[in-house]
Amino acid sequence: MSVDQATVRRIAHLARIAVKDEDVPHLQGELNAILAFVEELNSVDVSDVEPMTSVVPMQMKMRRDEVTDHAGAQAVVANAPLHEDSFFTVPKVVE
């Protein structure tokens, strides 16, 4: 399979990465090189094969549903580019 330029733009939008028009052709080339590289996987018979979902077979542990090492709201927002008190601030999202 290969991608056309419209698909490159669509994927970039899904990934929330702005892409300049002049970057689209070489991105298309790079993505198609990778897709061509993975093409040979189609020659493998995977019928009756379970997908690997866990690297190490083990029972998932349960834990108590409680606050553990919460460092406080100020610590949570300490690295935010913009915040007010203990809130992250973003451009308006509701009209």
Added chain:
Amino acid sequence: MTALNELTLAEARDKLAAREISATELTRAHIDAIEKARALNAYIAETPDHAITMARQSDERIARGEAGPLEGLPLGVKDLYATNGAHTQACSRILEGFKPVYESTVTANLWRDGAVMLGKLNMDEFAMGSSNETSCYGPVASPWLPPGWSQEQARAAGAGDKKGLLVPGGSSGGSAAAVAAHLCLGATASDTGGSIRQPAAFTGTVGIKPTYGRCSRWGMVAFASSLDQAGPIARTVRDCAIMLRSMAGYDPKDATCVDMPTPDYEKALGASLKGRRIGIPKEYRVDGMSEEIDALWRKGIDFMRDAGAEIVDISLPHTKYALPAYYIVAPAEASSNLARYDGVRYGLREQGRDIVEMYEKTRAKGFGPEVRRRVLIGTYVLSAGYYDAYYVRAQKIRTLIRRDFETAFHAGVDAILTPATPSAAFGIGEKTSADPVEMYLNDVFTVTVNMAGLPGLAVPGGLSRDGLPLGLQLIGRPFDEETLFSAAHVIEQSAGRVQLPASWWA
């Protein structure tokens, strides 16, 4: 007398215990070496004051007889480990200015055991790369001189754009270069497709990626969660064994971290290989394999045989599908993990007319070309209509790859020996063609191990015709890192310790 920063980690530990040296003088020797080696660009954040404070505390604990297993030993930390209050960016612009308010479990374990932090080490952006050229801080230069180069030539390149100097490998390029240039006794690294083993092989150092689940991933900047694993790079097999014992261990904060005791890996050194079976997979004899890699591999086989091991030819038939399957699984998981960089909670933020434009501009500016490429591929293979054709198929192929290994281990193979890389180190700026796959081929021998979750270790096996280090890889059964340390120790003893390059950068 050996300069203090040229001691091995084990030697330094023993001298500290015998009170022949102090942690403070050992740390100062490293800080001096780091200041003189800025041309290598291995450290992107130096923390000398913090290091001296930690070293003084170590000296006090040693005086009180309360020394931990790593007491007073200065280490470097890859920039993807969250270190409380200290620079942590995974060498990406998108995490500009980020200073975590918490400590990763692996580094916390090191400090618990008395180690000293020298600073943060350069790496490929988000660990995506095999040459340390994708870092937002620029490439790392390997301390190994390019064949035929004079020291003056290297110094001039080191002061400029570094083109032509050798890459240290990646993504843990800063870790490998710092260890090889004696800028720390050992370093933390991480491995998603070969990011510990390939740089170790390129720089004549030792690196181990333990079994998936052996070390906690909590507080490590995530790349591909089902593949990422922490591990050390150091100058000897013993030093790696000492470091891994402290780094590993159960952590309830990582649901994939296994709850089992951590062995004293150092005790595995010197164990006999008599009667142990070492598998040699025929599929690793890839087309166009160079004569010197083939010769290195044969030499490794001889080392094993001479130590009493039985050599067994094995087949891992799905090997050739590992790399393509990796380039679906890893970008898919990366696109999901990197969705968190949105300009809201930390790091870079670009203004936009609305929130979507803010996201798009922030991520366009914050991600470098390789990261962008992988996020796009990952987004594509996970998008509606393609999920089964790509991601699920790749995960099925992973099952087949793991089955290959299980079959070999069930047949009685104790460990598998392969080359670590298809070539010696190449030059900075040499592999920048339009085809990203050319760089990906560096990981052809290492990536199978991540796909199957197994432990893998790279140890120097000899030098290329040009005098550059070449590494051998040992692959083990799940949670049997000890056999890898035993066998690697035999290779190290047989091949002789690598003569690391003398300083041209100071």
